[in-house]
Amino acid sequence: NYLTKKLHVARAGKALAGWPDCRMKVSAPSLAVILSTDNRRKVETYAVELFSKGPAAMQPGRHLEAFRDVMLASLLMYFHEMEKTYGHCNSVVKTMVQKANVVDITIKTLRDWGEIIYKDWKLRNSANEKCSGTELERAQLAIEKLVAEAADQNKRNQVLEDKLTKLQANQDLMLRMLESLVVQRAHSPPRKSPRKEDTQSRNKTVVGFTEESCTSLATTATTRESNVTIVSNFATERTLGGTAPARPGPADLL
Helix, strand or coil: CCCCCCHHHHHHHHHHCCCCCCCCCCCCCCCCCCCCCCCHHHHHHHHHHHCCCCCHHHCCCCCCHHHHHHHHHHHHHCHHHHHHHHCCCCHHHHHHHHHHHHCCCCHHHHHHHHHHHHHHHHHHCHHHCCCCCCHHHHHHHHHHHHHHHHHHHHHHHHHHHHHHHHHHHHHHHHHHHHHHHHHHHHHCCCCCCCCHHHHHHHHHHHHHHHHHHHHHHHHHHHHHHHHHHHHHHHHHHHHCCCCCCCCCCHHHHC
């Protein structure tokens, strides 16, 4: 393995990292715990994007690919902590978010992946957390960690079961409402069409109103045209110096 090729370097690294017993096995963070059939390709694409400026040996199929995956798992594991401490202006956090946007990964997904990786990493290294104690005590601590994790998983399962029960109840209610509507529609009387006599009566009313309106408008237009002609002739004779006829009265205008 690339990380443990030189035993003395690995032991020194464990000591510098603060592990209580550098002679014990230490498990590195792993992406395997978050990989699934649905997101495997997306995780791989994110790793390629994030380390696109790194050595070519980190690309898929090269000898540093496993080392790259461990670094990505470590970045994800501490992403939420770095986000809270340094904010999105931090170069590491900013780059992780930008590359995640490229491959359509949300910030919440990065946090969720980091939490899953962290819990898996803690469980696999729980035996090496205390500075002192016998092998039996360390084994007991590891067992306690596993039991706590199992209890937590049971709680999450119970929450999912409760949600599923509520969804099933809502679905049953909707089905009953749909059945009730179908029954009501089946027993309701057929809708009556309008009678032929009523339709003809409404048509006659509309036609009669239209003809009467047109006749009234034509009569009004004829009367106004006659009045304009009389007034125009009267004004012309006065202008030419002729004898002015008597002023037309209301009877003449009509």
